[in-house]
Amino acid sequence: MPFLFALDPISFLIGFASATIFWFIISRARPAIEEIRDNLKTRREEAQARKTSSIEENHRRSTLRRAQGMHLAAQLFALDEIIQEPLLLAPPQRVEPGRAPKFEDVVTQTLPYLHTWPEIAAIYQPQTLTLAQAISGGVNIAIIGQPGTGKTVALAHLASLAANRSEKLGELKYHVPFLIHVADLNLQKRFKKYFRPYHRSIC
Incomplete structure (x- = not known):
């Protein structure tokens, strides 16, 4: 149909x-x-930002608390109460072919650059850099020196500046500091095979 x-x-x-x-x-x-x-x-983004900010602030407070106790008189004073501004021995100026060398003072021209013995040059007041100046421009640095010259205290002071968002750091004040001591890494246990020859030579 x-x-x-x-x-x-x-x-x-x-x-x-x-x-x-x-x-x-x-x-x-x-x-x-x-x-x-x-x-x-x-609202989700604001909640995430508040959560991230809370985690960051807690980390900054924890880093500051640890940094303030990384010195011999930690039981009596906080680091900021007794710190003297750490200064680094300025490296020699680079000499490039075809360019006139920049002016150097008498101390820099006379004394050799002994980065492992900065206390020798310190007697003659050579050119120095603050920690903020040394890390400006996004450069990577390694602070070296003899035991007791203040390397750990210098890094603790730098971590304190970053944790407090100090204006001394310029744009770096917005970076989050991570203060890690070499003793926390437990390298001897992790790389035990590399330490065996050293132990045998001692024994």
Whole structure:
């Protein structure tokens, strides 16, 4: 039997009106939905920022507390109460072919650059750098010297400056410090095979 299609005008009008009203509501509600979505996204980002900020602040306080106790008189004084600004022996100026050397004072021209014995040059007040000056420009440095010359205290002082967001560090004050002592790494246990010849020579 052939299929006879019959269109009910009333049903068609009701369906058409319902669809029109539905899409009208959707078009009107779309800006509100997008605004709600943006608000939820903003709240999630703010919550994440607060969480990250809280973790960072706790880490800064922990680093500061540890740095302030990394000296011999830690039971009596905090490091900031007795610290003298650590100074590093400035390296010699680079000599490049075709360029006139920069001016050097008499001390720099006379004394050899003995980076392992800075106390010898310290008698004659050579050119020095603060820790903030030494690490400016994103350079990597290694502080070397004889035992007791203040390497650990210098790093603890630098960590304290970073933890306190000191203006002395310039743009570096926004960096998060991580203060790790070599004794915390337990290198002797991890690389025991490299220490065996040394132990045998002592025994």
